[in-house]
Amino acid sequence: MTAASVTEEKKAQKVPIDDDNEVDDSDEEGVPEIAAADGETKKKKKKKKPKKKKKVEQGDPPRTGLSKVYSDGKYPIGEIQEYKDHNAWRTASEEKRYLEKLAMEDPDLTYENIRRGAEVHRLARKYARKFIRPGMTMTEIANGIEDSVRALVEENGLEAGIGFPTGLSLNNCAAHYTPNAGDTIVLQKEDVLKVDIGVHVRGRILDSAFTLTFEPTYDKLLEAVKAATNTGIQEAGIDARLGEIAGAIQETMESYEVEVGGSVYPVRAIENLSGHSIELYKIHGKKSVLLVKNDDQTKMEEGEYFAIETFGSTGRGRVVESGDVSHYAKIYDASQGSVRLQTAKSLLRTITKNFGSLPFCRRYLDRVGESKYLLALNHLVTQGIVQDYPPLCDSRGSMTAQFEHTILLRPTVKEVISRGDDY
Structure with a gap:
């Protein structure tokens, strides 16, 4: 029976009809009745409302795989910055927007893979900031971070997992330290700890780092290095020359001083460390972004992505290999x-x-x-x-700090993929 014929027959019976063609009267069990063509009545089945999918919440510690949280495969976009000066036209260019659309349709889903890694990094480092405390061993810290990364990225062989060993370099050691088995080093309140975390999805590596302190002595050192990283990000772009970016990083970094125990130390950019381009399954690509001004005329190019990382020191500003290799x-x-x-x-x-x-x-x-x-x-x-x-260290007694973000040089805009609320 059609809805129209039901309505006409009910009008003849002077029975009220609501907007959904459901009658107002009901039997003793509360189920509405509809008149059939043969004069008999039949119970109309109530429509079941579709159940809303319960939103998957992230746990604490974070261990819920991101594919369960972002079931549509779309991950948070990083901070968008327009290109500077003569490249600003790219934002409105139809041609560049089309090229960006093609990139998104790439079977490797380059952007989404990197963004997935970035969201893993944000969650893992938020947890790291919460649980890392003086008195913990380096092994406990490394395992806590890596357990989160593996669970969040849903580790699967070379398809997805940790991008490189978690760096936990202390004090004058700037990079390339992670604990080996049997390591007994314990984090102290006075330490300056660099936390360098890598995540990869289908070989697209997300590289980002930050520095932790637990008392205020070296706050200015951290401020200097963070500002230098942001300068490097601001200056980076399509056709930007690597040597000029390095000069801007150095100028920002070395405008700071740190007072320690009544003595003032200039913050020096570490001259033999650098940021770098990233390639498929290769953390260090062919291009390097040094931290001191130089004559490198190499240009950044459309579609590349870079780790903009800066290191500052209260020491000589140069590192040497020192300590057990990990x-x-x-x-x-x-x-x-x-x-x-x-x-x-x-x-x-x-x-x-x-x-x-x-x-x-x-x-x-x-x-x-x-x-x-x-x-x-x-x-x-x-x-x-x-x-x-091997670990890379400045002079004994000095302190070093590191901040780092991964940026993607999209055809239309620059995306700071790893940007978060913390840095």
């Missing part, structure tokens, strides 16, 4: 014909399977079941198949 990476295009030791060949297969060309550390080898591997690992380093990355 960071390694398989060299992307190295020949493997020179491997003689069977144990080294076996270890190389493990490295290739689990990390590819992504950086790894000794704790990660322990985690995948390798043991007594140091001789084999050193053989791979000696043969030029694996690169080792």
Whole structure:
């Protein structure tokens, strides 16, 4: 029976009809009746309202995979900055908007992969800021961060996971320290801790870092380095020259001073550290963004993405290799014909399977079941198949700080992908 015929028959019976063609009277059980063509009455079934999907909430500590929270595969967009000066026209360009649309339709979904990594980073570092406290061991801190990253990114072999070992460099050590098994170093209240976290999705690496202190002595050092990173981001762009960006970073960084125990120390940009371009499954691309002015005329290009990271120091402003090695990476295009030791060949297969060309550390080898591997690992380093990355330290007694963001040079705008409320 059509809705119209029901309405006409009910009008003849002088029964009120509501806007949804449902009658006002009901049987003793409260179920509305509709007159059938043969004069009998039939109970009209109530329409069931579709159940609303319950929003998935992130836990504390954060362990809910992001695909459950962002089920449509669309992740938060980073901070958008228009290009400076002669590149400002890109924002309104039809041609550039079309190119950006093509990039979004790329089967690798480059933008969404990096944005997913960025959201993992924001959640992991928010948790890190909350749980890291003096008295904790470096291993406890590293495990807490990495457990969050693995869960949030939904680690899956080389499809998604940790982009590089979590850096936890202390005080005069600026970079490339993470604890090895048996490390007993404990975080102190007076320490300056650099926290460098990497996330990758399908080889698109998100690289971002910050510095923590627990008393105010070195607040100005952190302020200087954060400001220098923001200057580098502001100056970066399509056709921007790397040497000029470096000069702007240095000028900002070295306008600060730090007072410690009645003595004043200038903040120096660390001259032999740099930001860098990022390539597929390669954390360090071919282009470097140094932190002191230089004559490099190389330009940034459309579609590239960079880690803009700056390091400041109260020391000499230059780092040297010092301490036990923890960071390694398989060299992307190295020949493997020179491997003689069977144990080294076996270890190389493990490295290739689990990390590819992504950086790894000794704790990660322990985690995948390798043991007594140091001789084999050193053989791979000696043969030029694996690169080792010793800790990089300024002069003893000095303090160093680091801040870093990943930026994407889109055809229309610059996206600071890793930007958050914290820095």
